[in-house]
Amino acid sequence: EAARDVLDQARERGATRLGVEAMPLLDAYGIPTPAGEVVDSPVDALAVAERLGDPVVMKIVSPDILHKSDIGGVKVGVPHEEVYDAFEDLITRARNYQPDATILGVQIQEMVETESGVETIVGTNRDPQFGPLVLFGLGGVFVEVMEDTALRLAPLAESEAEAMLDEIQAAPLLSGARGRDPVDRAAVAETLARLSQLVTDFPAILELDVNPLVARPDGVLAVDLRLTLD
Ligand code: ADP
Ligand code: MG
Structure with missing residues (x-):
């Protein structure tokens, strides 16, 4: 079962705090999530963005950063031409916040229309x-x-x-x-x-x-x- 896999994998890495990388848990229970993927390079970031649409949302993924926006770790409405720079900037912000932070990568997520919601x-x-x-x-x-x-x-x-x-x-x-x-x-x-x-x-x-x-x-x-x- 997909939900059990997510939790077992977290346990294997010794992780007790999970973030957006655990989204498949919600998918497994039929809770709708925007399309998204966690990547660890700017090249992969752009490849995923090209699949998800233009612009995209980019978020730092780290068990040491609980409130991503507080450190500028969420970028909404990133156009494709800015994905490379945004990737580097998110990593830099995380490092500045906590030099020894565990960084799992950057999530590239579909833009969600929130105005009507x-x-x-x-x-x-x-x-x-x-x-x-x-x-x-x-x-x-x-x-x-x-x-x-x-x-x-x-x-x-x-x-x-x-x-x-x-x-x-x-x-x-x-x-x-x-x-x-x-x-x-x-x-x-x-x-x-x-x-x-x-x-x-x-x-x-x-x-x-x-x-x-x-x-x-x-x-x-x-x-x-x-x-x-x-
Ligand atoms: P955190 O709570 O760790 O700061 P969130 O992922 O909740 O990070 O993002 C902060 C805010 O950014 C959200 O409350 C929402 O307003 C906006 N946001 C996040 N993801 C999206 C998205 N995919 N589409 C549109 N807006 C988003
Ligand atoms: Mg939030």
Whole structure:
């Protein structure tokens, strides 16, 4: 099974913190992700970019860098002619931040249209008493500043997941506030349910965050991932 392979390989390298390189875990559970690949040279970066479209998104991939944007480790809208320079720049930034950082490479990712969507977070952690918990809220800085989140025990039925969407104060944003189209609520609920199944199936996953899960009228896309293994 693909999900088990990702976790076994991480364990073999002794990794306990995984990032976007573990995206196949989400694919294995039917959670939609943008096309992307981790590469370790500028030449490969361009080859992948040429497959994915123009422009692309480029992200540093390192277990020592948890918040990539904080060090300028995410470049959105990179045109093909800038892919080489962007690759070198991402590596330089990571090295400047932490000279001995483990760098797995650079992820080349498809651009996601976020304008029509809402950036949400779906996450999980483990309560010593109650077991796996699933969290839903607005993504990005909002989740940290507002603490506007809904929590449930995993595993989660889709109907329970859908109730979580209405629980947050920002719920109107999801149903089309300010003349926007409502997001695909069923797809968000399905993602919460699938994620709750993933962490139920793999007790070794202590914590997992998809931030952002871009929720759009036409579905969802998990754009970023980080998780901790025990
Ligand atoms: P981190 O959370 O480690 O800083 P992310 O991968 O979440 O890195 O990227 C930061 C932000 O960049 C996201 O919240 C999103 O707004 C934007 N972004 C990331 N990937 C994409 C993408 N593929 N398409 C469009 N925007 C993206
Ligand atoms: Mg993120």
